[in-house]
Amino acid sequence: GAVVSQHPSWVICKSGTSVKIECRSLDFQATTMFWYRQFPKQSLMLMATSNEGSKATYEQGVEKDKFLINHASLTLSTLTVTSAHPEDSSFYICSALAGTSGATDTQYFGPGTRLTVL
């Protein structure tokens, strides 16, 4: 099946620094990718929808200047957490949409990136 990878899988950084997380679709092209945030023992909350070649669409309450998303190619989207603070510590998950039309296309999820901000 379709595979989505994320890098790094785990990162620790100091408060005030920026961290970039990569999401790649390995064996398919994805015009649309999604970024989620998952808190411990909680559900996934959509942060933004990323379309290749255009600006990301952010969900209400998500700071676009803090969570920079770049979807520069059909197989790569990046999420940069700028000036990270301890409250940004979380599990970040991306997904990529396989297929180009219809209601039956499937989102394939990456394994997630755990960010810890000290």
Place this chain on the structure above:
Amino acid sequence: GNSVTQMEGPVTLSEEAFLTINCTYTATGYPSLFWYVQYPGEGLQLLLKATKADDKGSNKGFEATYRKETTSFHLEKGSVQVSDSAVYFCALRVGAAGNKLTFGGGTRVLVKP
């Protein structure tokens, strides 16, 4: 807005027991419904889905039927295995594939030998 409510866990079962995880939803529009599974240390995987009322999704012994009258999509498996231990998420999507998924809170299932 759209929302998904599923039973809280953890659910602890013995091997070969019957599993049910309840899921109900509210949606503005006609949703497609999904169950995703997250095994320890892995990403979410699509388990099954249904796109219209009365459809039954099935995979790996799991089943769920799209019940429009009760706005439900309960997940069932007749005989669980230790390998079914995971977190299960119910989700919905209204409209096209490029639209967002709305997830329930997840239910952790632990199957003991």
